[in-house]
Amino acid sequence: MDFSILTTNMDSLLEGLKITIIASLIALLGSFILGTLLAVMRIAPFKPLNWLGTAYVEFIRNIPVLVIVFFAYLAGNFGGMTAGTIGLTIYTSAFIAEAIRAGIMSVPRGQMEAARSTGLTYGQAMRMVILPQAIKIVIPPLGNQFINLVKNSSLLAVVAGGDLMYQGDLISAKTYVTFDTYVFVALFYLILTIPLSLGVGYLEKRLARSN
Amino acid sequence: MFKTKKFVTMALVTILAALFLAGCGGDKASNESSKDVLAQIKEDKKIVFGVKHDTRLFGLKNPSTGEVEGFDIDLSKALAEEIFGKDVKPEFVEVTSKTRVGLLNNGKVDAVVATMTITEERKKEVDFTDVYFDAGQSLLVKKGSKIQSIEDLKKGTTVLAVKGSTSSINIREKAPETTVLEFENYAEAFTALKAGKGDALTTDDSILYGMAEEDPSYELVGGTFTEEPYGIAVKKGNKELVDELNKALKSLKDSGKYDEIKDKWIKN
Numbered sequence: 001m002d003f004s005i006l007t008t009n010m011d012s013l014l015e016g017l018k019i020t021i022i023a024s025l026i027a028l029l030g031s032f033i034l035g036t037l038l039a040v041m042r043i044a045p046f047k048p049l050n051w052l053g054t055a056y057v058e059f060i061r062n063i064p065v066l067v068i069v070f071f072a073y074l075a076g077n078f079g080g081m082t083a084g085t086i087g088l089t090i091y092t093s094a095f096i097a098e099a100i101r102a103g104i105m106s107v108p109r110g111q112m113e114a115a116r117s118t119g120l121t122y123g124q125a126m127r128m129v130i131l132p133q134a135i136k137i138v139i140p141p142l143g144n145q146f147i148n149l150v151k152n153s154s155l156l157a158v159v160a161g162g163d164l165m166y167q168g169d170l171i172s173a174k175t176y177v178t179f180d181t182y183v184f185v186a187l188f189y190l191i192l193t194i195p196l197s198l199g200v201g202y203l204e205k206r207l208a209r210s211n
Numbered sequence: 212m213f214k215t216k217k218f219v220t221m222a223l224v225t226i227l228a229a230l231f232l233a234g235c236g237g238d239k240a241s242n243e244s245s246k247d248v249l250a251q252i253k254e255d256k257k258i259v260f261g262v263k264h265d266t267r268l269f270g271l272k273n274p275s276t277g278e279v280e281g282f283d284i285d286l287s288k289a290l291a292e293e294i295f296g297k298d299v300k301p302e303f304v305e306v307t308s309k310t311r312v313g314l315l316n317n318g319k320v321d322a323v324v325a326t327m328t329i330t331e332e333r334k335k336e337v338d339f340t341d342v343y344f345d346a347g348q349s350l351l352v353k354k355g356s357k358i359q360s361i362e363d364l365k366k367g368t369t370v371l372a373v374k375g376s377t378s379s380i381n382i383r384e385k386a387p388e389t390t391v392l393e394f395e396n397y398a399e400a401f402t403a404l405k406a407g408k409g410d411a412l413t414t415d416d417s418i419l420y421g422m423a424e425e426d427p428s429y430e431l432v433g434g435t436f437t438e439e440p441y442g443i444a445v446k447k448g449n450k451e452l453v454d455e456l457n458k459a460l461k462s463l464k465d466s467g468k469y470d471e472i473k474d475k476w477i478k479n
Contacts, residue, residue: 073403073406073408074402074403074406077407080392158394158395158399159394159403160392160393160394160403160408166393169309169374169375169393170374170393172309172375173308173309173374173375173376173379174380176312176332176333176336178312178313179313
């Protein structure tokens, strides 16, 4: 292993790590909000909303994320990092929507009926009764989606987003020490994904206990 | 108790994974110098050339025929025939500026004929033949752009380049104020230029001419500001193959075949 790669390029690797973290965090938050909204749309008692939600999910999740990132970059007047984050959000939200919808569907129907009979509106019943129960069920699949999101953020590299993968590309191009450079890049990704993975496991156990 | 055990297991797995990856790196070096490339070519009766698939005039995959076409390809075929006659079949594999050295070193390609500039830095990694084409770095801009030469690349301007090319290193030296964005290949860099993601695209003039030919609303400005002698790269330590290629290159030049191929592709 050529550790001089690591020491001489630490600045650019850390810069890349920072951008990867920021892009992942924003996309995580954005896709969680957008995904929840889409899931609710898909099961709302209003047909046009259902269609809209279904159309979005089916359309987006059947396009490669690389293509979506490219579209976001070329269609809008954004820099690589912004476009990449938007692309990731658009893509991931479709999967989040499916995970959350599955969670909502697994809450027994009687819950909604009981909540509505106490006088709550559909929106209130969803927010106060159904979603809190659904969230526990969807934690594991959501965790997987978020880990995927961090890894998919490496696609920022193809639109010059300046992320960890992009820095790795430049370092390997400059030094020709291709293999070792990507080993270090992989380790940096592990630093992000392993704690995420452990965190999801912990949350899962805690929520299970609170039942 | 149980929890601690689980954490330890997890940590161990992580460390093992890291060691495994590190181990792969070590193995590679010992496999590298295994076999003489020239002998292998003769044994397999085929020579694998690494060429560009996205570079008009030099190596471009024609979508309607599926064939790769260009100066580099025709030259490779002529060289293979000159050295080995009809016995050895030339095959072509796509390389990019980013992948070409790696593919040479792991034996996936025997020789790289892919608009590759001979540099001192690269000579440490691979062996080069004599120069087979003289190019120079230049700028491509939209017609009517305020950028007319390298001096116009001041703070606030953005130049697009390709990862792993000498041009991305040169432009940082010659115009340190400008922002450089690097893409995977020339097609993507040119698409980004067309989408207004930068003020200019920089690489060798020979490649830029191909882009200007494809879309005449773009033009080269400011002449060339570097010299980019292209060489054929082979894996380090294969002097015999380099000698054979040099001999063949010389006889192609002497017989006029080289000029014939060059005139077919490069008009300027």
